[in-house]
Amino acid sequence: MVPLSWYLGLSALLFTIGAMGVFIKRNTITIFLCIELMLNGVNLTLVALSGFFGDVSGQLFVFMVIAVAAAEAAVGLAIIISIFRNRESLNVDDADTLKL
């Protein structure tokens, strides 16, 4: 049996890698990918706790997180596309005026 702490440790590691990426990377799309990575790290925690406690709630949360991630990716990438159309750049620093 794999102990619960291993799963939690792995999920913390994945979350940290994602958070680091948000700081280090300058490309908007990569930052977005790192946010997905952070979401997945948290999802692992929820599923692990759900499995170990025998309660389905954690998995329902993950289901909702996945739906939110899909909505977020759709709208986020639409924003990135319209910024790219006006600025010809994917750098986050060029998108600092709160308008398209």
Add this chain to the structure above:
Amino acid sequence: MEKALFIIIAVIAVAAALNVLIQRNPLYSALSLIGTMAALSVLYVMLRAQFIAAVQIVVYAGAILVLFIFVIMLLNAPKQQLQIDKQKGLRYLAIPLAGLLLAEAFYVVWRVQDIAMPVVKEGEEAVGTTWSVGVALFTHYLLPFQVAGVLLLMALIGAVVLARREGDK
């Protein structure tokens, strides 16, 4: 046996996640993230969350990342041109912050009490099957489910409004 499998999968997941950071081309980063998604889906199966594991593959690997790669391919952005980095400081902040986050997380993990997974009796619907998720979705989680429907509709409208050119009506 099970621990060995966990370690292999965990190494794949972390390596793929690190590769997302290392690659300069966002296309390679996105492809690398597929590896993490697939590895996590294996872990979900090991945690008996069978339905969520399949949804992870269908939605994350099969739809969300497809959309990412589509956008990267369609934009064909020029190679990152030289420019003055406005927030270079953030980069050096990342390492200590990551260290802090990890230390905090592992302090919690270290304090976690190890419990055994509950044993499912023969003939009883296990947690994590399609049946258990479906029933929970319409009993305890009916409101979040409907809100998710509204959210998806809003995302649909928002994305179309944002992505269409101003010119075409």
Add this chain to the structure above:
Amino acid sequence: MDQPGITNYIPILIIFALAVVFATAMIAMSRFMGRNRPTREKLAPYECGVEPVGTARERQSVKFYLVAILFLLFDVEVVFLLPWAVVFRKVLTSPEYQHLKFVFYGGMMVFLFLLVVGLIYEWRKGILDWNR
């Protein structure tokens, strides 16, 4: 993995390993078995015998992106339909859930209504017309 249902997933790992080995072997075979005498013309992009013009790495129509975005959102909605479809008939027959019969039916009809509203919106906005 002590639960009986979970071990049944192991063949996925077996076939994945087998498929990876098979694919690698085939790529390696084409690399090393065939002859290899590259010339400049042979390695140029194929454009029906005419000298290649420009590069293929250009920005493409936003239509493709809109299709992908619609696919993503509707795909999530289809995934939400699956667990409902699986439980629906058993719920109707089992006495335990008899009082929730119309919750299962009505809840999904509201969800489907939202889905159809989204589809009609796209339709009216002309997103589904490829020609425009």
Add this chain to the structure above:
Amino acid sequence: MTTDQLLEWTIKIGVIFFILLTTVAYLSYVERRVAGWIQLRVGPNRVGPFGLLQPLADGLKFIFKEDIIPREASKWLYLIAPAAAIIPALMSFIVIPFGSSVTLFGREITLHVTRFDVALLYILGVGSVGVYGVMLAGWSSNNKYSLLGGLRSSAQMISYELSLGASIVGVLLVAGSLDLVTIVEAQGATSGYWLGFIPKWNIFLQPIGFIIFFLSAMAETNRVPFDLPEAEAELVAGYFTEYSSMKFAMFFMSEYFHLITVTSMATTLYFGGWNGPFIAEYPFLSLVYFVLKVFIFIFIFMWIRFTMPRFRYDQLMALGWKVLLPASILNLIVTATVILFVN
């Protein structure tokens, strides 16, 4: 899990793998013979009796052809793309039930590799991952035909995946399980007959769902009349224009694997899978029935290929989004309402 069980899985997977490869090789031969027959030509008949050794000759020729990597291609992605196409195509077969169980060497052997709770969702997931091979091949070749073919093909595949998934929901409403073995058993003789002789196959409950499924499956596998991505007249060979040698063969094979997958799914979901008369007495017949049904479907696919003209791209997208998707949602609502009042 015991070593015994592991061995059984490995042997089954190995056998199925071998049979599939042979079948795919011979499908290319059968397809050309059918084409010849429909168009009053001969088809391949030189290599061996009736040209039966043609697939072998083709295979050898593929191996010894020159392998070209175009100058401006992204080398790694160009190499990975055929693998990304063929690996998902191979993976879906482990959950398809080819027959009931037979007794062999004194032990009972089920004619499917494995069964689990989310088998159908697994097939859908693996199928949706298959789109990467097409996208990467089109993009990495750095060829205009490839790129346009890849984009068109992936847009088509994802569009029709939706109506495919939504049409399957109708079957799920009737069957109440994602496990393919359960779905097949529910259509078997044990659940009785209507009017005493009509078997309880889902096709009789879901005729509209089946038509949607059939059209979407045809578009999913990029077959005529939905073969826009490789419309020879305009796009050369579509996303694999630049590929040669074994890598070309891999794309070719993965298309045939997809063809077998969707026809097996049509058989399993709508036509009772391995069910048929006398399977209780002679279990081996179940395998025969399954293969027979699958081959009838494959023949229909080929027949359509050589008789129908091609769609225009805007017609193709309109069919998927404006006809099949709304129809499948409507089918779903009607099915659910009927079940609510009949049960």
